[in-house]
Amino acid sequence: MALKILGYDVGGTKISTVVGNDNGNILSNVRMPTVKHLGKKRLIEEMITMGDAALKKAGVDKPDMIGIIFAGPVDNKKGVVIASPNIFGLSNFNIVEPIQKYYGAKTYLENDATAAAIAERLFGSGKNVDNFVYMTLSTGIGGGIFINGKLYKGAHGMAGELGHSVIMVNGPTCGCGRRGCLEALAGGKAIARRVIENLNAVRDSNFFSRIRPTEITAEKVFEGKKKGDMFSQLILEETIYYLAVGIVNIINILDPELVIIGGGISKAGKDLFDPLNDAIREEFKSMYRPFKIVPGLENGSDLAAISVPLYKESE
Numbered sequence: 001m002a003l004k005i006l007g008y009d010v011g012g013t014k015i016s017t018v019v020g021n022d023n024g025n026i027l028s029n030v031r032m033p034t035v036k037h038l039g040k041k042r043l044i045e046e047m048i049t050m051g052d053a054a055l056k057k058a059g060v061d062k063p064d065m066i067g068i069i070f071a072g073p074v075d076n077k078k079g080v081v082i083a084s085p086n087i088f089g090l091s092n093f094n095i096v097e098p099i100q101k102y103y104g105a106k107t108y109l110e111n112d113a114t115a116a117a118i119a120e121r122l123f124g125s126g127k128n129v130d131n132f133v134y135m136t137l138s139t140g141i142g143g144g145i146f147i148n149g150k151l152y153k154g155a156h157g158m159a160g161e162l163g164h165s166v167i168m169v170n171g172p173t174c175g176c177g178r179r180g181c182l183e184a185l186a187g188g189k190a191i192a193r194r195v196i197e198n199l200n201a202v203r204d205s206n207f208f209s210r211i212r213p214t215e216i217t218a219e220k221v222f223e224g225k226k227k228g229d230m231f232s233q234l235i236l237e238e239t240i241y242y243l244a245v246g247i248v249n250i251i252n253i254l255d256p257e258l259v260i261i262g263g264g265i266s267k268a269g270k271d272l273f274d275p276l277n278d279a280i281r282e283e284f285k286s287m288y289r290p291f292k293i294v295p296g297l298e299n300g301s302d303l304a305a306i307s308v309p310l311y312k313e314s315e
């Protein structure tokens with residue numbers, strides 16, 4: 001009989017709870033928007049209510065194991081959230097203990113981008129590839145690295161912070177405090193900021209002049225480009241260039257077989273991958289090598305939380 005896994009994705013905009021099995025089938029899910037000031041006690045209460053509902057929906061009495069993934073740095077050995085950039089008051093919080101106690105099932109914690117990389121290894125394009133890099137392109141930029149078939153964690157479990165390599169010295173300030181990080185130029189939040197800044201400077205986009213600043217997103221840039229908006233085209237070209245520089249930096253260091261790109265922005269599909277492929281090829285200069293860059297799993301965010309305990313138990 002297949003193992004039944006309860007998975008939680010505690011993110012900046014929503015909390016998702018899924019029940020899945022070790023074949024990568026999702027049996028049920030329950031979602032709710034994240035309340036930024038929920039506090040530790042109420043968060044656990046909500047997680048238990050959602051978990052019970054998801055298990056009931058899936059017809060599962062008790063999970064065999066549990067995975068929690070979190071949008072921020074975590075100490076996965078201790079089960080502790082180190083810092084919580086999106087939800088207030090969760091720093092230094094042991095999120096594993098109360099959930100493990102309630103369900104009586106071994107519970108594992110992991111950073112969400114690392115977990116998405118694990119999902120690619122178990123169920124996606126990384127299945128038969130021993131050396132690959134997973135990059136998530138959403139509000140921020142994160143990732144995970146597999147070397148010789150194993151997740152590379154680094155000395156402090158903090159490896160894979162792909163978004164915080166500087167690609168523009170003295171560039172815009174990043175959330176991490178440095179300047180000109182890839183995330184500060186090509187993350188979803190940074191793309192929206194660049195649209196607003198450039199619009200104020202030139203105001204030559206019919207497309208964006210009709211969109212309220214609070215509604216400007218990376219997705220809108222792709223939409224504008226499709227509608228022939230030159231301004232969107234320029235923002236997109238610049239973004240692709242930043243991404244290519246960042247990705248070639250990674251490839252030059254690690255020489256992976258494959259780069260997998262997931263996250264919300266990757267849903268742009270060909271409009272992202274075709275020009276990005278060309279830009280990477282160009283950016284290699286004399287260091288060219290064969291490379292593959294592919295989109296991540298369609299349901300990667302659902303699979304991420306259930307992949308964590310499966311991978312940890314097989315380690």
Ligand SMILES: [Zn+2]
Binds near residue numbers: 165174177183184
């Ligand atoms: Zn940074």
